[in-house]
Amino acid sequence: MDTSDELLLDIQHLHTAFRVHDHFYDAVDDISLTLHKNEILALVGESGSGKSTLATSIIGLHNPRNTKVTGDIMYNELNLVGLNEALFNRIRGNDIGMIFQDPLSALNPLMRIGEQIAESLVYHTKLNEKEREARVLQLLEQVGIPDPPLTAHQYPHELSGGMRQRVMIAIAIACKPPIIIADEPTTALDVTIQAQILDLLEDIQKEIGSGILLITHDLGVVAETADTVAVMYSGQIVEQGSVYQVFEHPLHPYTRSLLRSMPQADSDDEELHVIQGTVPSLVNMQRTGDRFAPRIPWMPASSHEEHPVLHEVEPGHLVRCTCYKTFYFPDEKEAAAAGAPQNANEGE
Amino acid sequence: MSLIEIKDLNIHYPIRSGFFNRITDYVYAVDGINFDIEEGETYGLIGESGSGKSTTGKAIVGLEKVTSGQILYNGQDVTNRHERKKIKYNKDVQMIFQDSMSSLNPRKRIEDIIAEPIRNFESMTDTEERDRVKELLDIVGMPSDSIYKYPHEFSGGQRQRIGVARAVATHPKLIVADEPVSALDLSVQAQVLNFMKQIQKEFNISYLFISHDLGVVKHMCRNLAIMHRGRLVEVGTREDIYNNPQHIYTKRLLAAIPKVNPSGREADKAHRREVEREFQDHQDKWYDKDGKVFPLQQITATHSVALPPDEVTQIKSEVG
Ligand SMILES: Nc1ncnc2c1ncn2[C@@H]1O[C@H](COP(=O)(O)OP(=O)(O)OP(=O)(O)O)[C@@H](O)[C@H]1O
Ligand SMILES: Nc1ncnc2c1ncn2[C@@H]1O[C@H](COP(=O)(O)OP(=O)(O)OP(=O)(O)O)[C@@H](O)[C@H]1O
Ligand SMILES: [Mg+2]
Numbered sequence: 001m002d003t004s005d006e007l008l009l010d011i012q013h014l015h016t017a018f019r020v021h022d023h024f025y026d027a028v029d030d031i032s033l034t035l036h037k038n039e040i041l042a043l044v045g046e047s048g049s050g051k052s053t054l055a056t057s058i059i060g061l062h063n064p065r066n067t068k069v070t071g072d073i074m075y076n077e078l079n080l081v082g083l084n085e086a087l088f089n090r091i092r093g094n095d096i097g098m099i100f101q102d103p104l105s106a107l108n109p110l111m112r113i114g115e116q117i118a119e120s121l122v123y124h125t126k127l128n129e130k131e132r133e134a135r136v137l138q139l140l141e142q143v144g145i146p147d148p149p150l151t152a153h154q155y156p157h158e159l160s161g162g163m164r165q166r167v168m169i170a171i172a173i174a175c176k177p178p179i180i181i182a183d184e185p186t187t188a189l190d191v192t193i194q195a196q197i198l199d200l201l202e203d204i205q206k207e208i209g210s211g212i213l214l215i216t217h218d219l220g221v222v223a224e225t226a227d228t229v230a231v232m233y234s235g236q237i238v239e240q241g242s243v244y245q246v247f248e249h250p251l252h253p254y255t256r257s258l259l260r261s262m263p264q265a266d267s268d269d270e271e272l273h274v275i276q277g278t279v280p281s282l283v284n285m286q287r288t289g290d291r292f293a294p295r296i297p298w299m300p301a302s303s304h305e306e307h308p309v310l311h312e313v314e315p316g317h318l319v320r321c322t323c324y325k326t327f328y329f330p331d332e333k334e335a336a337a338a339g340a341p342q343n344a345n346e347g348e
Numbered sequence: 349m350s351l352i353e354i355k356d357l358n359i360h361y362p363i364r365s366g367f368f369n370r371i372t373d374y375v376y377a378v379d380g381i382n383f384d385i386e387e388g389e390t391y392g393l394i395g396e397s398g399s400g401k402s403t404t405g406k407a408i409v410g411l412e413k414v415t416s417g418q419i420l421y422n423g424q425d426v427t428n429r430h431e432r433k434k435i436k437y438n439k440d441v442q443m444i445f446q447d448s449m450s451s452l453n454p455r456k457r458i459e460d461i462i463a464e465p466i467r468n469f470e471s472m473t474d475t476e477e478r479d480r481v482k483e484l485l486d487i488v489g490m491p492s493d494s495i496y497k498y499p500h501e502f503s504g505g506q507r508q509r510i511g512v513a514r515a516v517a518t519h520p521k522l523i524v525a526d527e528p529v530s531a532l533d534l535s536v537q538a539q540v541l542n543f544m545k546q547i548q549k550e551f552n553i554s555y556l557f558i559s560h561d562l563g564v565v566k567h568m569c570r571n572l573a574i575m576h577r578g579r580l581v582e583v584g585t586r587e588d589i590y591n592n593p594q595h596i597y598t599k600r601l602l603a604a605i606p607k608v609n610p611s612g613r614e615a616d617k618a619h620r621r622e623v624e625r626e627f628q629d630h631q632d633k634w635y636d637k638d639g640k641v642f643p644l645q646q647i648t649a650t651h652s653v654a655l656p657p658d659e660v661t662q663i664k665s666e667v668g
């Protein structure tokens with residue numbers, strides 16, 4: 001990606017609230033993000049942090065009776081927030097391709113693979129039937145299906161998980177959309193197939209120059225593929241930056257905790273780091289102060305801002321709250337007491 | 349004598365077709381495998397989707413009919429049901445299932461789910477049983493009022509811990525853990541893995557740890573086997589497999605693990621592509637003419653590899 005690349009999506013102060021017992025609760029709480037052509041932006045965070053909610057807000061898949069979306073999602077002068085359904089239908093598939101986490105539930109079990117791919121071509125292109133057929137086979141070939149004519153005639157249940165995910169990608173890229181949203185595209189797959197799918201996404205991106213919003217909770221996948229990273233916790237972005245900034249110089253206690261809880265290839269029988277407490281549910285989510293504070297109870301209240309905001313610690317690298325400046329892990333305390341350098345004032 | 353010995357285990361599923369629904373072929377889901385699990389150890393079984401890991405695990409707990417071969421428990425043959433019953437094998441060997449949602453009965457309360465194996469194998473009064481269930485919930489770090497709830501009221505990580513509580517309810521000697529953390533967030537995964545290690549120390553439990561996550565397996569297992577197309581392609585200690593992989597399939601699996609190191613990623617990708625190319629170009633060398641994995645050949649005291657017959661002497665001299 002290049003900083004001069006064209007801006008595709010400009011999300012500003014997005015709120016997405018769900019109705020629960022007659023109250024609306026923000027699952028996405030004031031998120032601002034941009035996606036450029038040729039960029040892979042990774043969205044990471046634990047289950048329930050609001051990643052899929054953000055994705056489905058962009059493609060307008062929420063039921064308006066139970067969901068309130070406010071803020072702006074600008075796509076080429078067009079605000080996707082509050083866009084009418086007719087316009088959205090033209091944008092979905094054509095301008096924004098979506099790859100879902102669970103291909104089996106996203107594919108129609110009663111329809112042959114070929115027909116499902118052709119469907120979006122019927123809707124968004126002027127290709128005739130013959131041309132559509134050719135394009136379907138070409139797409140299946142492009143996503144690495146070994147025998148396209150055979151697979152085109154099969155039903156989803158006849159394919160392996162990896163093949164189904166490839167079919168989902170074929171559908172998502174059928175109209176060469178400038179934006180691709182991939183929600184956990186490889187979570188259900190094993191590593192060798194995951195590697196193939198990620199390579200495939202990168203190849204496609206190189207070919208059609210799309211911007212990709214990649215949602216995952218696999219930090220290895222992020223480190224290998226993303227240009228930029230946004231870390232979400234409780235509906236907010238807590239840290240954001242280039243993949244190098246976030247992985248080589250992680251600052252927010254949440255990012256640092258996540259990295260620490262990974263089984264490290266080279267450390268032996270050690271206990272893994274566990275983040276205390278649990279991710280709060282939508283209704284029980286803390287709305288004031290630092291939302292991550294209850295998970296790091298050893299940090300004094302004075303280390304947190306009253307109304308935590310994102311601070312730009314270096315160009316492009318944003319961190320929420322000032323607590324990162326003094327943050328340490330409990331087992332580092334002894335080291336600190338013994339005079340070893342601590343993490344204070346990092347990034348300043 | 350090991351706790352569990354798997355001897356030439358075969359599980360073949362018939363494929364039926366045609367007008368008379370005759371058996372026309374077989375899926376060789378497990379196709380002649382051998383390995384041992386020692387008391388108190390965690391043995392890893394790794395492989396891509398469809399390689400036969402779950403089938404192997406289910407056969408060990410007695411949920412899958414064995415076509416041929418033997419499963420020995422403390423030296424005793426437990427391959428068929430009558431033998432298992434005689435020695436209360438099913439009390440000693442439990443399973444944590446790959447998919448916690450579908451393996452917990454949605455209409456049963458947590459109390460009944462966890463108490464089920466206790467009811468099958470032990471006679472307890474209602475109060476004893478309830479105390480035991482609460483104790484088990486406490487062991488897995490869940491509040492005791494969970495007993496009145498239903499599976500859908502819990503998160504994935506909590507359900508997985510309920511699965512663990514049920515599996516340890518009868519003080520088993522061996523737990524077959526089929527992808528126990530694959531569906532979990534990092535932090536919850538860390539919690540469940542720490543917990544599994546902790547009860548292992550406390551109760552001297554052995555695990556057969558089935559996974560396709562090589563990072564997790566490396567953290568948990570001292571000995572492991574790599575499975576492909578129903579057979580074992582490589583068996584060894586953690587060091588043998590991760591530091592000195594010999595089979596192309598093992599190398600490919602290791603190369604595919606994404607690393608948390610963005611500045612090395614171009615080199616990692618180049619390496620991965622190189623291994624992939626070698627795998628594609630030389631596959632026929634590493635598998636026999638029917639595409640099957642070769643028999644394992646021992647190359648060191650701990651390390652065995654399914655090498656093509658003519659490679660064996662060469663590699664043995666290099667490694668040994
Ligand atoms: N339709 C809905 N109605 C009410 N609450 C919802 C709805 N959809 C999601 N939520 C809640 O909003 C929060 C964010 O959910 P979301 O699915 O966006 O999380 P996620 O980050 O994608 O998690 P995962 O990694 O599990 O996919 C969660 O607390 C979830 O329970
Ligand atoms: N009941 C069955 N009838 C026919 N074939 C089966 C049956 N159960 C499994 N198989 C086949 O046996 C092979 C091994 O399946 P198994 O579930 O053991 O794989 P696995 O290694 O656990 O894969 P995954 O990582 O996807 O869980 C697969 O080809 C599968 O399709
Ligand atoms: Mg999601």
Ligand SMILES: [Mg+2]
Binds near residue numbers: 402
């Ligand atoms: Mg399985």
